[in-house]
Amino acid sequence: MPAPKVWFITGASTGLGRAMTELVLKNGDIAVATLRKPEALAGLSAQYASDRLLVLKLDVTSRDEIAAAFARTKETFGRADIVFNNAGYGVATEVEYAYEHDQLVRDVFEVNFWGAAHMTQAAIKFFREVNGPSIGGHLLQNSSMFAIESMPCVGYYCSTKFALEGLSEALSKELDPSWNIKVTIIKAGFLATDIHARADFIDALPAYAQSPAASARENLYSYAKNPIGGDPEKAVEAFYRLTRLPDPPLHFILGKDAIELIKRKIATLTLAMDSYASWSEGLERTGNPEEESRVSE
Template sequence: MAQSTPRVWLITGSSSGFGRAMVEEVLRNGEIAVATLRKPSVLDDLADQYPRTHLLVVPLDVTNEAQVKSAFVKAKDVFGRVDVVYNNAGQVLLQEAEGTSMDRARALMDINYWGAVTVSLEAVRFFREENPKGAGGLLMQVSSLCAMKGVPKIAFYSSTKAALDLFTEVLAQEVLPAWNIKVHDPNSDR
């Protein structure tokens, strides 16, 4: 993963799970992490270990479009570019479909689908318009096998990921080759 010029990674959902693991992997490999999460203090241990030249921790709720845009601005202000967006923020809701309130199901869709879409669209715009001309970038979407086969008690979670996979598939087709932007569709082998 390490290159002569370290890549700048913007990682959503950095507080735990895949997001936290990716931040740690990026840092271990000498690259630069812009770790975004709702409660930045969760990463105080990493912030104490790594200098600001390698780790920038930014508050981000992906359901807030202004915060999404602000996270990209902060990354550019500090590092001049973003090379990779690891779009990971999300939640799981473990409950039977019939017992789930519509308000909770909608909130899950706001985070897992609309939040990821907001980050994706800003990433593509940023890669095309803010990064150095021709640099492009890589958008990596984190999904779930549950997007391809429903599993009891996670109907709404599965639905958010299935919708995100289809959005990502279409977005990957719409990005012009001249932009040098790669969109990783996690289930492109289906």
């Protein structure tokens, strides 16, 4: 029987983080569950021994707390096989209106992008220096289908996911294959979690009352009260299965809505590219570049 895997999970108090923690424990693996308020997992801590569940306080905006959490993981278990980089939340506002609430928007970037980036750095270093290539590691980056196409009223949230996507793709190309470190960017569609209920809703800008942003905002209000989408427990089961693959994908798309959104985006980009492809003809520089540079001076 294979040895249990050690999972390091951020944002473990609710949503996908909580569901993943429970699944890992149910499957006989070990969970390092991190969250800002450890008391939220008091019930789970009562059910599982300390050699199965380690609950740690971690605010991903604190590099010191990230370092301390990985140090405690090393001290307790000696390794972390999988890091589920999941912590995050949203803010609803028109792009234009965010200047009135600059700090709220910056805070979302601090958690969703910079917090995730600092977690990424710490995880990769841990995989390389603590685990070593005999163990390696698998980093699951919880992105979103909205890292591919933004929707109205959550442009800043979407932007954090676009940024995380770009960072993760670059990272995947920087890693030495001999380190045995895998990266998977998860692009899931709507899942019936409480993420909308935890979002910060900034009052609507009156000028946008008849715009697409208004209907998008109403949908977000509705989702906050009655979450829609796929089953979070089934989603984390899919994420879990990914970690059992010998060669997991860099991009993992989950949900029929995510698949349809990405197909539409590909079609839109293809049309835009093909429609104006001829405009790229003749862009090549002619003559001697050094000569042209002297003339321009």
